[in-house]
Amino acid sequence: MEEAIQRTQIEEVKPPITSVGVIGWARNNLFNGWFNSILTLVTLFFLGKTVPPLLRWAFVNSAWNTTGQGCREAAGACWSIISTNFRFIIFGFFPYEQQWRPLLAMMILFGLLFYSRDRNHWKKPLGYAWIVGLFTMGLLMKGGLFGLISVESTQWGGLPLTLLLSVFGLTAAYPLGIILALGRQSKLPALKVLCILYIELIRGVPLISLLFMSSIIFPLFLPEGITFNKILRAQVAIILFTAAYIAEVVRGGLQGMSRGQYEAAESMGLNYYLTMRLVILPQALKIVIPPTVSILISAFKDTSLVVIIALFDLLKTTQSVLSNPEWMGFSREAYIFIAILYFLGCFSMSNYSRKLERELSTED
Amino acid sequence: MENPLPDKVPFWLDPKKRAIIFQILVLGMVALLAYYLVSNTVVNLKRQNIATGLSFLNKESSFEIGESLIPYSAASSYGRALIVGALNTLKVAFLGVVLTSILGTIIGVARLSSNWLVSKLAAIYIEVMQDIPVLLQLFFWYAIFYESLPSPRQALCPVSGLFLCNRGVAFTVPEAHPAHKYMVLALLVGCGVVYLVRRWAKQRQEKTGQFFPVFRVGIGIIIGLPLVVWLAFGTPMKMDVPKLVGFNFKGGITVSPEFIALLLGLILYTAAFVAEVVRAGIQSVSKGQREAAMSIGLRPPLVLNLVILPQALRVIIPPLTSQMLNLTKNSSLAVAIGYPDFVSVANTTINQTGQAVEGVALIMVVYLIFSLSTSAFMNWYNKRVALVER
Numbered sequence: 015m016e017e018a019i020q021r022t023q024i025e026e027v028k029p030p031i032t033s034v035g036v037i038g039w040a041r042n043n044l045f046n047g048w049f050n051s052i053l054t055l056v057t058l059f060f061l062g063k064t065v066p067p068l069l070r071w072a073f074v075n076s077a078w079n080t081t082g083q084g085c086r087e088a089a090g091a092c093w094s095i096i097s098t099n100f101r102f103i104i105f106g107f108f109p110y111e112q113q114w115r116p117l118l119a120m121m122i123l124f125g126l127l128f129y130s131r132d133r134n135h136w137k138k139p140l141g142y143a144w145i146v147g148l149f150t151m152g153l154l155m156k157g158g159l160f161g162l163i164s165v166e167s168t169q170w171g172g173l174p175l176t177l178l179l180s181v182f183g184l185t186a187a188y189p190l191g192i193i194l195a196l197g198r199q200s201k202l203p204a205l206k207v208l209c210i211l212y213i214e215l216i217r218g219v220p221l222i223s224l225l226f227m228s229s230i231i232f233p234l235f236l237p238e239g240i241t242f243n244k245i246l247r248a249q250v251a252i253i254l255f256t257a258a259y260i261a262e263v264v265r266g267g268l269q270g271m272s273r274g275q276y277e278a279a280e281s282m283g284l285n286y287y288l289t290m291r292l293v294i295l296p297q298a299l300k301i302v303i304p305p306t307v308s309i310l311i312s313a314f315k316d317t318s319l320v321v322i323i324a325l326f327d328l329l330k331t332t333q334s335v336l337s338n339p340e341w342m343g344f345s346r347e348a349y350i351f352i353a354i355l356y357f358l359g360c361f362s363m364s365n366y367s368r369k370l371e372r373e374l375s376t377e378d
Numbered sequence: 379m380e381n382p383l384p385d386k387v388p389f390w391l392d393p394k395k396r397a398i399i400f401q402i403l404v405l406g407m408v409a410l411l412a413y414y415l416v417s418n419t420v421v422n423l424k425r426q427n428i429a430t431g432l433s434f435l436n437k438e439s440s441f442e443i444g445e446s447l448i449p450y451s452a453a454s455s456y457g458r459a460l461i462v463g464a465l466n467t468l469k470v471a472f473l474g475v476v477l478t479s480i481l482g483t484i485i486g487v488a489r490l491s492s493n494w495l496v497s498k499l500a501a502i503y504i505e506v507m508q509d510i511p512v513l514l515q516l517f518f519w520y521a522i523f524y525e526s527l528p529s530p531r532q533a534l535c536p537v538s539g540l541f542l543c544n545r546g547v548a549f550t551v552p553e554a555h556p557a558h559k560y561m562v563l564a565l566l567v568g569c570g571v572v573y574l575v576r577r578w579a580k581q582r583q584e585k586t587g588q589f590f591p592v593f594r595v596g597i598g599i600i601i602g603l604p605l606v607v608w609l610a611f612g613t614p615m616k617m618d619v620p621k622l623v624g625f626n627f628k629g630g631i632t633v634s635p636e637f638i639a640l641l642l643g644l645i646l647y648t649a650a651f652v653a654e655v656v657r658a659g660i661q662s663v664s665k666g667q668r669e670a671a672m673s674i675g676l677r678p679p680l681v682l683n684l685v686i687l688p689q690a691l692r693v694i695i696p697p698l699t700s701q702m703l704n705l706t707k708n709s710s711l712a713v714a715i716g717y718p719d720f721v722s723v724a725n726t727t728i729n730q731t732g733q734a735v736e737g738v739a740l741i742m743v744v745y746l747i748f749s750l751s752t753s754a755f756m757n758w759y760n761k762r763v764a765l766v767e768r
Contacts, residue, residue: 043495053493053495054495202397219749234419238422346526350518353518357506
């Protein structure tokens, strides 16, 4: 028996060079089979045709800091439209000397967002910090206290307005959405019908019709003499719209709860409010984090629709720069810049949601 | 035996009665709010001398609409203008839905490709397109069209008979001929015949087990019948080539830059979402299904047709429907780039007549009809393909 086992060690043979390293990787991932090889070659050909001219247009031949005239002479992209009009695009018609105020407000917002990233910081003080922060931001924008010059909301614009509409829209729509979702799941028929009607009605129509409603019809709803400003009206439309979508997402989470959870809570003598707050909602909201974030992302993108009712958000300030004869014809560069800003916002949100999902998953 | 409960529970401690009171309160509040808003509106409308009711629909619209599927002029009524707008919305939505499904499927499959390069490119496309507002994309494409393309006089001509300029795209179509009507008829008849053949083949296969190549025969019938009609009419070949007359193209078909920008923006944006839906659907079919199908000797096309697709579609259809509804709703952004869709025409109507309440209500009703009819159809379809469990 002993003889059957080979005693001498066989020399380790290295895998052939074509199956490891760069070549092996390329063979496995780019050239496995004739179809994939052709696909790779065709793709590389198109990339080679399009990418270098694009890079030359964007970086080599581009004008970074000249006038509109200088741009017309340059062969490439005209990034000067951004560098020259940067402050207008970002801040809109906010008084020029006062623009540190929206800047500071945005920095507070970003700081708070950044600090809230870590789940270990989600405690009561953070909630207070947000309340204080939102109040300070409002004060900075509005002014009129502590020696700050009052700035009419008609002069708000640009990035601060976009962020304002998104942040306040989302914070207000979220609780409203939860209430609607609970209403839709309720055992009381009248409440249920009301919530279903609201949710289906809002989800069936485009946001733009609600924005029209807020800008044209809403003033008719109020008695004579009472007016709301335009930004607030658009904000209400965005909140009402987003809430319906959040409600549907939360409903998905509520339906995912097993009956046992309700029964256990009931058997402990918890009433409806406590059952929801302590048992159902914490679990239901957790499982719907990914779809909720995609709703938040689309709400953030949808704030750009206020252009159509002539609010000066980021997109509108850009367009008004483009209507200046000096900068006419450079829409591509301007829109690409705005697209990058939106992309950064949405991309960081979706990345964060993926991270949160990993952290919150209880199964290993 | 003594009843531990008192005979009469006070009504505020009886959950049933409490529920009724609560509901009455809520309904009352909603009704009060509605009454308050409506009464204010009525007073305001009277004060501002704005007419109410839908009688404005019969009045002369006195505005032109750039493109229309039915005859329309400034002398037509507001009602007809709104119908033109609704048809334009349907046109862009229909083309958008078809093209988005195709492009989205291609990108979704590319995302799953074993080719690293193709898969990464698809991933980048999906991430970038999803994260840029669709309105911005519409503006971008419109600007590209408007600023980068030359005027009609210097129109680009990449292929003979196709002209690109900042007034739109003009392309050659066959000249109108009576044969076309009959060719369309033949096509419809062909589709009907194929449907019947398919039913017959299925029944025969279930009875006798004999296979009939429905797909090949079907393609033959659908293409063949119109071709026969075309030959019977003596092969009319005359083409209608667009020609530059004055400042614009005459002849052929000209598609406006607004329409192209809208369609392109909607397709490219929604395709990114559809691609994710398709990817999730294909991934939801487990590998064992494919292996099982191949091990019983099915050929690859049949594996796809009989095993993979029916299961993947069950996952794909519901989110796909909501993406298509999103596309239809997003087509309302046409108003921002000047394509005369329903919202845009309704907006003009509101500005001219001042009847904002009716105008916005019409917009909402029309989109609700689109949404509800689509979801009703999709629910029916979904029920048909849904898993029948034992």
